[in-house]
Amino acid sequence: MQPSLPEHVIAAARQVRSSAPAIAQAQIDFLADLIRLRTYTGEEGPAAKRTLDEFQRLGFAGVRTSSAGDALAHVGDGPLHLLYDAHLDENEIADEADWPHPPLTPIINKGKLHGLGASDCKGGVATIVYGAHLARQLGLTQDCTVTVQGATLEEDAEGFAMRHLMEVDGFPRPDAVLLAEATDLTLRRGHRGRCEIKVKVQGKAAHASTPELGENAILKARPVLDALDAMSAKLPEDPVLGPGTQVVTMARTPHTPNSVPAWCELTIDRRLTPGETADSVVNSIRQALTGMDVEVKLATQQVRSWTGLDLSGPAFFPGWLLNADAPLLTAGRLTCAALWGRAPRVEVWKFSTNGAYSAGEAGIPTLGFGPMEEQYVHTPQDQVDLAKLLKATMFYALFPLVFSFIMQGDHANEAF
Ligand SMILES: [Zn+2]
Structure with missing residues (x-):
């Protein structure tokens, strides 16, 4: 027209x-x-x-x-x-x-x-x-x-x-x-918005020569990864912006090649539809991981301005x-x-x-x-x-x- x-x-x-x-x-x-x-x-x-x-x-x-x-x-x-x-x-x-x-x-x-x-x-x-x-x-x-x-x-x-x-x-x-x-x-x-979530899987350290004395956090992360992946099909969807997405982008463990890893920290990139909040995202992940030995929290985005201001804050971008x-x-x-x-x-x-x-x-x-x-x-x-x-x-x-x-x-x- x-x-x-x-x-x-x-x-x-x-x-x-x-x-x-x-x-x-x-x-x-x-x-x-x-x-x-x-x-x-x-x-x-x-x-x-x-x-x-x-x-x-x-x-x-x-x-x-x-x-x-x-x-x-x-x-x-x-x-x-x-x-x-x-x-x-x-x-x-x-x-x-x-x-x-x-x-x-x-x-x-x-x-x-x-x-x-x-x-x-x-x-x-x-x-x-x-x-x-x-x-x-x-x-x-x-x-x-x-x-x-x-x-x-x-x-x-x-x-x-x-x-x-x-x-x-x-x-x-x-x-x-x-x-x-x-x-x-x-x-x-x-x-869409985005946020970064950290999921820390808890294990127990032991010398790698006696793995039966520890709890391997990498192996314990396996069901956590499956549960996170299964969430992808059920994320909120916006008619214009499309569905949210969730991807595990990084995995980190203690830098000790001859120990049973005491922890494994997963980083999640989550894309959001309008209306999702930091609490709603963290809670939905906690719920999906119910019964697992994990800690779920919003990451902190570190950032410092050229003028010297520390503006670091929660990695949540609606x-x-x-x-x-x-x-x-x-x-x-x-x-x-x-x-x-x-x-x-x-x-x-x-x-x-x-x-x-x-x-x-x-x-x-x-x-x-x-x-x-x-x-x-x-x-x-x-x-x-x-x-x-x-x-x-x-x-x-x-x-x-x-x-x-x-x-x-x-x-x-x-x-x-
Ligand atoms: Zn740009």
């Missing part, structure tokens, strides 16, 4: 499309600089500083770092508060020999910019910085204050830095959060799903329709994001849109298509105007 778009939105979209190419080179230069910096989780300092420099150069207001070291600044001064979020930390290089280009040397080939973090999530950072810049330059922030965040600690502990920002630093609660993670220019309205009729989603569709004549697909992510906190924990309407493609994320083919980068930038430039329009009155449903 063809959406009916108000004239001022159509005019602004035309303005955004014709103005965007003028910022493309500066944006690519900024992204290339970010790629040159190796910024693993907890080591984002140089990329945060480079982002602050860009904010200053472009004339953003409120240029600062959070206590966890996120790079923050804003444009506009309206009563509606949007948070544009993309993270500066990146997945670690497994083996540099697998990379077709040196990972920290940005290379443009056939319209694609290659380099570590291009698809996750430095391409997203360049998108939101220049999207907000363009909105300000063209006078399109309307009723919105748009805070742009180059976020930290997302790869290892998605949502932890954002929780600290909102609950400890006192950052004002946004009306909506937009995540510029990989979506290939489609909209994403949620993802799932979330934005309502199909949410005004935020309507605004996302309408923005695309205004720019390109049609609204994109609306899907859900396979992986987890900072939305685990913003939507899953804090209940803030959250939506994903980014230029990067999931197939390149965490691979040696890491890249972003520069034409898509510019298109996503146009989306972020026009979005505040459309969101203002949607939130002004009862326009949320009339466009579709």
Whole structure:
């Protein structure tokens, strides 16, 4: 169905499309600089500083770092508060020999910019910085204050830095959060949650030469593994996000090759549907293991910010799903329709994001849109298509105007 778009939105979209190419080179230069910096989780300092420099150069207001070291600044001064979020930390290089280009040397080939973090999530950072810049330059922030965040600690502990920002630093609660993670220019309205559980099977140590005096925890883990595996068929299921999953990913024992192992600790990766809590997950596993000599607990995610804050906490990242009729989603569709004549697909992510906190924990309407493609994320083919980068930038430039329009009155449903 063809959406009916108000004239001022159509005019602004035309303005955004014709103005965007003028910022493309500066944006690519900024992204290339970010790629040159190796910024693993907890080591984002140089990329945060480079982002602050860009904010200053472009004339953003409120240029600062959070206590966890996120790079923050804003444009506009309206009563509606949007948070544009993309993270500066990146997945670690497994083996540099697998990379077709040196990972920290940005290379443009056939319209694609290659380099570590291009698809996750430095391409997203360049998108939101220049999207907000363009909105300000063209006078399109309307009723919105748009805070742009180059976020930290997302790869290892998605949502932890954002929780600290909102609950400890006192950052004002946004009306909506937009995540510029990989979506290939489609909209994403949620993802399953995840958590890490430790199951410790208790045995009894003895010298390996006299095994009859001990209790072998590895052998005792056998029925535990079977019971955990049998749970897989009965996990909660969401009609949109699909079923939860549960996988034993690691097994650890004391490092003593000539003893009967006194314990065996299993690590479980569990993917969650919205509404599952740490207690409900731990209790369901305890129940499945009733009568076995085990201890079940939520793991702790260790993480330290580059500014020196210890943000370690329970390894629980809730799932979330934005309502199909949410005004935020309507605004996302309408923005695309205004720019390109049609609204994109609306899907859900396979992986987890900072939305685990913003939507899953804090209940803030959250939506994903980014230029990067999931197939390149965490691979040696890491890249972003520069034409898509510019298109996503146009989306972020026009979005505040459309969101203002949607939130002004009862326009949320009339466009579709
Ligand atoms: Zn990411």
